[in-house]
Amino acid sequence: MAAVVRIPTVLRPATGGATLVSVEGSTIGDVLESLTTTYPAIRGQLLNEDGTLHRFLNVYVNDDDVRYLGGVDAPVADDDEITLLPAVAGGAH
Amino acid sequence: MARYGSVLDLIGETPVVDVSELSPSPHVKIWAKLEGRNPAGSVKDRVALSLVNAAERDGRLVPGRAGQVLLEPSSGNTGIALAMVCRLRGYHLKVVLPTNVSPERRQLLLAWGAEIIESPGSEGSNGAVRLAQRLAGEHPEWTFLYQYANPANPAAHYTTTGPEILRDVPEITHFVAGLGTSGTLMGVGRYLKENKPGVQVWAVEPPSGEMVDGLRSLEDGYIPPVFTDNDGAALLDRKVVVRPRESIEWTRRMTDVGLFVGISSGAIMAGAVKCAALVPPEETATIVSIVCDDGWKYLSTGAWSDDIDDVVERARRIIYF
Numbered sequence: 553m554a555a556v557v558r559i560p561t562v563l564r565p566a567t568g569g570a571t572l573v574s575v576e577g578s579t580i581g582d583v584l585e586s587l588t589t590t591y592p593a594i595r596g597q598l599l600n601e602d603g604t605l606h607r608f609l610n611v612y613v614n615d616d617d618v619r620y621l622g623g624v625d626a627p628v629a630d631d632d633e634i635t636l637l638p639a640v641a642g643g644a645h
Numbered sequence: 646m647a648r649y650g651s652v653l654d655l656i657g658e659t660p661v662v663d664v665s666e667l668s669p670s671p672h673v674k675i676w677a678k679l680e681g682r683n684p685a686g687s688v689k690d691r692v693a694l695s696l697v698n699a700a701e702r703d704g705r706l707v708p709g710r711a712g713q714v715l716l717e718p719s720s721g722n723t724g725i726a727l728a729m730v731c732r733l734r735g736y737h738l739k740v741v742l743p744t745n746v747s748p749e750r751r752q753l754l755l756a757w758g759a760e761i762i763e764s765p766g767s768e769g770s771n772g773a774v775r776l777a778q779r780l781a782g783e784h785p786e787w788t789f790l791y792q793y794a795n796p797a798n799p800a801a802h803y804t805t806t807g808p809e810i811l812r813d814v815p816e817i818t819h820f821v822a823g824l825g826t827s828g829t830l831m832g833v834g835r836y837l838k839e840n841k842p843g844v845q846v847w848a849v850e851p852p853s854g855e856m857v858d859g860l861r862s863l864e865d866g867y868i869p870p871v872f873t874d875n876d877g878a879a880l881l882d883r884k885v886v887v888r889p890r891e892s893i894e895w896t897r898r899m900t901d902v903g904l905f906v907g908i909s910s911g912a913i914m915a916g917a918v919k920c921a922a923l924v925p926p927e928e929t930a931t932i933v934s935i936v937c938d939d940g941w942k943y944l945s946t947g948a949w950s951d952d953i954d955d956v957v958e959r960a961r962r963i964i965y966f
Contacts, residue, residue, distance in 0.1 A: 562860045597863055608866025610850070610886075615919075617850070617884035637886070639866040640771050 555583055555632045562638055566594035575634075580611060581624035583634060598636070608639045653733060655684045656694050657805045661813050661933065664902045667914065673921040673930045676814050677904065677914070678806075681939035685729040686722075686753075687907075688806075688937045692828055693726035695801030696790040697734060705788050708734055714787045715739065718777035720770050720825075720964040721750035722938060723792050728757035739787070741777040743769055746964050749942040769964060770825075771867045793826045794870035802832025811840055814933050821917040821934040823909050824848040824872075824884065829935060831875040838880065848884040849916035851909065885919055887912040889957045896940070896948055907938040908948060908960060 557573045567573060573590070577583035581603070588595040598606055603624065605611060611618045612635040618626040628634065649655055661676045668675045680688035697715075700706040706713060714737045717727055724740035731738040738759040742751065745766030754761055762780070764773040774793060781789035792798045810817060810833060820837055822829045827848075834846035860866070871877075887895075895918070896911025906914075917934035924930040940949070946963060948956050 562862060562865075606863055607868065608863045610884075612886055615886045615888070617848075617886070619878060620881060620883045635886070638860050638863050639868050640769060640860070 554630065555628050555634055557583065557587060558633065558635045560636055560638060563594060563597055563636060566597060567591045577628055579624065579628055580613070580618045580622075580626045580634070583628055584611075584624065610637045610639050611635070612637065651733070652684045653694060653730065656690045657683070658809065659683065661810070662902075662904075664899075664904070664914075666902050667898060667918060668932075669918060669922045670924060670926070672926065672928065673924050673932065675914075675917055675921060675932045675934060677902075677910075677934055677936050678810060679904075679936050681906065681910075681936055683726075685726045685757075686938055686942070687726060688829060688935060689722040689726040690729070691801040691805055692723060692792060692798050692826075693730045695797045695804075696727070696792060696795055697730050697736075699795070699797035699800075700788060700790060701734075706734075706736065713737065714784075716777055716781055716784070716787045716789050717741070717792065718764070718770070718773035719792070720773065721746050721754075721942070723826075724759060725750065725753045725757065727790075728754050728759035731759070732757045736788075739780075741773045741780070743773050743964055745769075745962055747942055748945050753942070766962075766964075771865065774867065792828065792871075794874075796871075796874070798826055798828035799832035799835070799871055799875060802829050803836045804832075807833040807836025807840075810933050811837060814931060815841075816931045817841065817844055817933050818930040819845045819847060819917075819920055819932040821847045821849060821913060821920055821932055823913050823935065823937060824850050826869050827872040827875070827877055831871055831877060831880060834880045835875060845882040845920075846880060847916060847920050848881050849913045850884055850886040851912060883920075885916050887915045889960050890953065891915045893948055893953055893956050893960060896943075899936075900949070904936065905940040905949075906936045907940055908943055908946070910936040910938065913937070 554574045554576045557575050559567050575583045575586050659679050659682045661678045664677045665674045683690035716739045718741040740759050741762045743766045744763050764776040837844040892912035895915040896908050899906050917932050
């Protein structure tokens, strides 16, 4: 049992083209950590040097932005879907 | 008295209507504020008037002087509202508009005499912002009001939308609106938090599709200065993303309460319902959500009549926030 991370097009070069990655972890920080362990090239795109989220990256747990749920400390449960999305001006869809 | 000297006097003072029939909980009321009642048809009428009035106050625009040109990036509603205001005030408006907006939006801009400068649809609103910034640099003689960074945008909501909401629904506990320029959320959110501490402010993020797929790197991302200038991350209590299918489903559900609304308002109602579902059963709550515009501009998408799979696929290719 694990959470699933949905990788956006812009980050797929760093995951060898993978769109859905199964990841273990009980917080967003854990999940991103294990993602960067599997795909080291993605690290600089997800996190700043101090471990906070890249400002143009939005991370959602089941469609809820984790910045308002505790950031990297936001809890993750089995079968949660985590979506990484670049921040863009509203309206593109 | 329902008698007005100018169409501009019709902007604002929009009604709120009880749509609690859509609420998943009997303890949570939901009210919808109908911004489609504004004369140019959307919440952006408030913003357009505020932007132009502020520019006239600070002398960037001079009423009556010939040959004044305004430039603005817009996925539609701000452009349409500005076009109407500019028509009345005698300014020429150039709107930088992505190619993939609904055709009704283009036609409305043309109806009010705006000039359309196309930006690549694949770059979405970000592309329109970039092109407008470049053109503004090349043409310092044009007035660039730039809704994404202009304090007159959230100010319109701080001074009108917010006070109207608190006056009409004083028992409000949650405010839910869409996140585009963030003007509505920042302006109303700040007003409510200052005047009724404890109110929660929820943002609904439009779903991302083709345009986000087209980004070359995360550095192509964009956060509106209106959001950062107002410390949006601290002002918001929660942000949810609503998917295309949910947006269409809730746009259709709104007809159950007699409301024919634009697709972004369906998305916002989906967010309001998620908010309602999270209120603990022992608590009561009153949510106010924004209906940005009515459904007319989206009829060409077939949103109400066609097979939902086809509509969702079509909606992925148009900009509706």
